[in-house]
Amino acid sequence: MSLKLKALLKSPWVFHLSTGSCNNCDIETLDCLTPRFDIERFGMLLTGSIKHADVLLITGSCNRMSVVRLKELYAQVPQPCLVVAIGTCAASRGIFKDSYNCPLPLDKIIPVDVYIPGCPPKPEAIIAGVVKLIEKVGSAK
Amino acid sequence: MTFIYLVLFGFVATAVLGLITSWIDRKVTARVQYRVGPPFLQPFYDIVKLLGKETVIPAGASRGVFLVAPVIGLAGVIAASTLFWVNQFFSDGFMGDWIVAVYLLTVPSLSIILGGFASRNPLASIGASREMKLVIAYELPFILVALVPVINAHSIRLSEIINIQANGGVFAGSLSGILALIVAVLCVQAKLGLVPFDIPEAETEIVEGPLVDYSGPGLAIFRLMKNMLLFTLPFFLIILFFGGFRFSGLNILWTVLEYVGIVAIITVIRNTNPRVRIDQAMNFFWGPMTLLAIVAIILAAKGL
Numbered sequence: 031m032s033l034k035l036k037a038l039l040k041s042p043w044v045f046h047l048s049t050g051s052c053n054n055c056d057i058e059t060l061d062c063l064t065p066r067f068d069i070e071r072f073g074m075l076l077t078g079s080i081k082h083a084d085v086l087l088i089t090g091s092c093n094r095m096s097v098v099r100l101k102e103l104y105a106q107v108p109q110p111c112l113v114v115a116i117g118t119c120a121a122s123r124g125i126f127k128d129s130y131n132c133p134l135p136l137d138k139i140i141p142v143d144v145y146i147p148g149c150p151p152k153p154e155a156i157i158a159g160v161v162k163l164i165e166k167v168g169s170a171k
Numbered sequence: 172m173t174f175i176y177l178v179l180f181g182f183v184a185t186a187v188l189g190l191i192t193s194w195i196d197r198k199v200t201a202r203v204q205y206r207v208g209p210p211f212l213q214p215f216y217d218i219v220k221l222l223g224k225e226t227v228i229p230a231g232a233s234r235g236v237f238l239v240a241p242v243i244g245l246a247g248v249i250a251a252s253t254l255f256w257v258n259q260f261f262s263d264g265f266m267g268d269w270i271v272a273v274y275l276l277t278v279p280s281l282s283i284i285l286g287g288f289a290s291r292n293p294l295a296s297i298g299a300s301r302e303m304k305l306v307i308a309y310e311l312p313f314i315l316v317a318l319v320p321v322i323n324a325h326s327i328r329l330s331e332i333i334n335i336q337a338n339g340g341v342f343a344g345s346l347s348g349i350l351a352l353i354v355a356v357l358c359v360q361a362k363l364g365l366v367p368f369d370i371p372e373a374e375t376e377i378v379e380g381p382l383v384d385y386s387g388p389g390l391a392i393f394r395l396m397k398n399m400l401l402f403t404l405p406f407f408l409i410i411l412f413f414g415g416f417r418f419s420g421l422n423i424l425w426t427v428l429e430y431v432g433i434v435a436i437i438t439v440i441r442n443t444n445p446r447v448r449i450d451q452a453m454n455f456f457w458g459p460m461t462l463l464a465i466v467a468i469i470l471a472a473k474g475l
Contacts, residue, residue, distance in 0.1 A: 033219060034219070034220075034223035036216075037216045037217075037219035037220035037223065038220050038223065040212075040213070040216040040220070041213065041216045041217045041220045065204050065205045065206045068201070068206040068207050068208075070197075070201060070206065070207075070208060070209050071206075071207045071208070071209065071210075073209055073210070073213050073216060073217070077379075078374055078375075078378030078379060078383075079378045079379055079382075079383045079384070081227055081383065081384055081385065081386040081390075082379070082382075082385075082386065082390060084220070084224075106227065108224045108225035108226070108227050108386040108387050109224070109225045110224070110225075
């Protein structure tokens, strides 16, 4: 494994983006930052600016209004960047599958690296998902 | 020989010690909040990772200034810390190097202001203008208290200040010295941009302020610069008030205690205070802090 990739996996800074979720997944995502779960153990930090991010955490069902913003933000991320879909809505649109307002699932808009299902997924599930992502990327190259 | 000072001490030693200090800072913060905290090598991984990322230059930004600003800041810190190391190990300073030290320690703040305005981002502009106000606020008391050791030592050379303290007791032992040290630690807090004076960066309102549009190597250099300042500024205080690092016998223990003590005070202040507004910070520095600094200078002039 190259030093560059190793450093990326040791300090993945996350950017949290909601594309019209019911906020439940967002609350569970923020739970990961609390002292009980403490993702800084893995070197993860929550960044406020998309320019500092290595991992995009995306929640919600990608409605028409937010798809434009999502594409705009994805174009601004400095590469290499990984995308995590959190919750059933982000993974497959969930109960909004036939909604007029959710034309496309997330993985048809931008490439997704890992899906974390659940409505909402537990913080443990989110951390397990991100750790699996790190293992997958680490063993692939 | 100059090259060795500049690269080996000014850059490598300062960077390694600064990154270790920033790990201590993050670990203590985590323990205060009942968390586990990051692993030891975390600051090193952060820098290496950022160096390997893509540089995104915002549309409409002033390209040249945007890219050069972090390098100017890093050069300032390297020059300042080289000056301190040289005075620490050899009495090779020159007449008036105290003035150069104070001047060089302002360069990092100026580079952040430059970078913020060059990136053409509204949040970065707000952050840069706040940084400018903060510099105006803390520089006055900082220069005043840094004058106290000069008055005590009757010399403006850093090596003289170190030598006099080595022979006749440290300045922090006198009344004027302890007053000056209190003011200096609070000014250093603002110089480092840590809570309660992290107004320019204010993560929760203007998302990292001047650094909002920096990515990849630019951000890495800015972070490295801040971590190196985290070592350089306590080092400057130790030279001014404790007579520099001493490496003979039991004195090593004292040196480590002084350094860790200053870093611990900075970290504890950072973890127990909320962020103040820019006008409150200005009132604080131009009011009580400047008064205390003037009192310290008068006491020092009377020889107390």
